[in-house]
Amino acid sequence: MEWSFVIVAAGNGRRFGGPPKQFEKLGEMPLWEWSARTALKLKADGVDQIVLVVPPGMESSMEAGTASIRSRIDLVMVPGGERRQDSVLNGLKAARGKRVMIHDSARPFVSPMLCRRLVSEAVKRGSAVPLLPVTDALKHADQGVIDEGVPREGLLVTQTPQAFPSEEIYRVLKETPGHFSDEAEAWLASGRDLGWTRGDPLNFKITFPEDMELARRVLRGSSVERTGFGFDVHRLSPGILLVLGGLRIPFPLGLSGHSDGDLLCHAIADAVLGAAGLPDIGTLFPASEGRFRGIRSLDILKEAVAMAREKGFTVSSVNAVVNAQVPRLASMAEEIRKNLTDVLFADRPGTVSLTFKSGEWTGDVGNGEAMRCWAVARLVTEGDPWHVHPNETSDA
Structure with missing residues (x-):
């Protein structure tokens, strides 16, 4: 050594x-x-x-x-x-x-x-x-006298x-x-x-x-602030457990996907990764690899936050909109928000804003065939003074 x-x-x-x-x-x-x-x-x-x-x-x-x-x-x-x-x-x-x-x-x-x-x-x-x-x-001082x-x-x-x-x-x-x-x-x-x-x-x-x-x-x-945007869409299919924000929701239809289909976690994870300048979850957790089959999307989000932390960023806020006709999700918002908060802000303050919008009976979402989600994540550096140090930029 x-x-x-x-x-x-x-x-x-x-x-x-x-x-x-x-x-x-x-x-x-x-x-x-x-x-x-x-x-x-x-x-x-x-x-x-x-x-x-x-x-x-x-x-x-x-x-x-x-x-x-x-x-x-x-x-x-x-x-x-x-x-x-x-x-x-x-x-x-x-x-x-x-x-x-x-x-x-x-x-x-x-x-x-x-x-x-x-x-x-x-x-x-x-x-x-x-x-x-x-x-x-x-100056020299002796007993307080210069x-x-x-x-x-x-x-x-x-x-x-x-x-x-x-x-x-x-x-x-x-x-x-x-x-x-x-x-x-x-x-x-x-x-x-x-x-x-x-x-x-x-x-x-x-x-x-x-x-x-x-x-x-x-x-x-x-300090440096960055904003990332994430989006995901999944089809609703029978015989699949519905998971949203890490919460298991009793419903006859679930979100199909290589993982557990949790499109809320997927969209937020992509927003976090994008803000940190990292590849998206499709690249980092490819469907072509069997080891990721059925993976908890909450774990994917946790890994995305950790990767952003490695780059010197912490998540300060997340705003997500879930577009779903069925089931009605507003009553579950607090449980979902808690799950996300525990992962995004394990040891620091932050805010999660969730909005649930119906499909207004139009398109595949309105017909109960799919869900969509949009997410925005705001990241900040934990404070890296070398960003402003003229001789240290290569280490920032």
Whole structure:
């Protein structure tokens, strides 16, 4: 294994106030998950493991919250220690990669591009940290009284992730005496050379509540909205169970199809997939493949939502119109809406609007021979600041 990505999320949030900031929601995700999803984008660059360092005793309570990440990469959770240095050491014990990137969960906007620069520099120099020049005028204060200005020439701000050989940085932190603000300080104190690459102003640290508000403003300015349209039609036939929106409806006729014929789920799934720029369900779940025969269309919809999530989109609203003469469906709207809501918005708010229109006794729908459905889905990004970052568009 080449690289492990250690996310230090074991702080108690004293300066932030309230609950630990790493669990505060930023957009639709807790703060720590932003860094984990950046690590996922680095799998092709050799990142094969995430080590998440959490407050002691919280490992089991976070199992459910880490499930979606764990299904895509090796993720290990370990308890933090009394000091940051102790937390990092615990994370390094669990890291299996030859090299490691150590990252502060309070920096949610770390970009894949920055991480790739660090990887490249660390391979060449043995270590690498992101640095930015100090641009503000500096002052020194003694007991709250400003007594002098501080020259900023030669001063650099250090960010994370910081990249090192795993075993070597473990020995440095274990054996080098002193208290260190970050791993780079310990590395320098041990007499080793430190490689570096230019940092990223967007990779700022959330320390105070005002920083979280700034992060939310960045998200609002970088969100992307897309709308997708879906349509489906199925013939009504005897001897088939009628399923609509995952609800089994007692009726002598059902919707014929390779799956369970649930045209409401089909139309919504196509709307979701279309908005995310993905192929339609006919391409992804072809009738030519026997393994999809009789598949629950609610599962197809669930998979479509998951695929959109993989592309960085979440469903915020769905509007669907079902055109059916028989049976009368309005009384079943709430049950159908609940089924759809549970799939579309499993862990976030959203709205499902359903309308049932008769065929007015015209055409195949009006004659009770078929049903039609139209659906519109609105998708939004969970907040991807790299959409507005001029140097990171390739990672958006």
